[in-house]
Amino acid sequence: MGVYDLICNRRTIRKFLQERIPKNDLLACLNAARLAPSSRNRQPLEYILIVKNLDLVFNHVSIAGYNSAVGPLDDEKPVAYIVVISNKDINDHPRYDVGLAVENIVLTALERGIGSCIMGSVEREELKPKLKIPENYNIELAIGLGYPKQKSQEAKYKGDVKYYLNEDGVLNVPKRSLKDIMHEEVF
Ligand SMILES: Cc1cc2nc3c(=O)[nH]c(=O)nc-3n(C[C@H](O)[C@H](O)[C@H](O)COP(=O)(O)O)c2cc1C
Numbered sequence: 608m609g610v611y612d613l614i615c616n617r618r619t620i621r622k623f624l625q626e627r628i629p630k631n632d633l634l635a636c637l638n639a640a641r642l643a644p645s646s647r648n649r650q651p652l653e654y655i656l657i658v659k660n661l662d663l664v665f666n667h668v669s670i671a672g673y674n675s676a677v678g679p680l681d682d683e684k685p686v687a688y689i690v691v692i693s694n695k696d697i698n699d700h701p702r703y704d705v706g707l708a709v710e711n712i713v714l715t716a717l718e719r720g721i722g723s724c725i726m727g728s729v730e731r732e733e734l735k736p737k738l739k740i741p742e743n744y745n746i747e748l749a750i751g752l753g754y755p756k757q758k759s760q761e762a763k764y765k766g767d768v769k770y771y772l773n774e775d776g777v778l779n780v781p782k783r784s785l786k787d788i789m790h791e792e793v794f
Contacts, residue, residue: 613714620722621671622683623753632719639711645704651697655690664688669728673769685751692744705747722755
């Protein structure tokens, strides 16, 4: 699948098969993050890959805030996490860098059949010492990874952004239409 098709087909996955992800695929995700654009090429981001102490992360994130039925049962949790951290001494507001690096991770994973959930809802103060993260680093985002055990699709936006399960149990994610977000020449 080309990049555009990957982007169009990507949806957040929150229920995962309990199958191990080959280490090389995880390393490809991190390498894609490493090569992402970075403001002034300062490269403040580093990554913690977690495949063993999974509950350590899971216990400090919040999945599917809009609808818990969309989130994982005990045997559907992510089988790997990438925690994105930033070195405050290099850049203490690296939000654009984070977004670009995370999208690289997500698309590289998807190309390999791996689903992902970006998580901004993280108990950062609690998780930081547990992951032995030095004081001069911030936790930016966590990404849960695994092979999908859930289908998700784009749905028409009808005034509510909340995702929902349809009658077939498929996750529907309302997206604003191109016509609603696009301006030509001027606003
Ligand atoms: C910065 C950011 C933070 C997010 N944080 C969470 C989160 O804490 N928990 C969660 O379940 N999903 C989280 N998501 C996933 C969004 O809910 C999801 O992208 C959105 O509902 C649109 O669905 P889609 O990714 O399938 O297009 C986050 C996404 C982004 C970009």
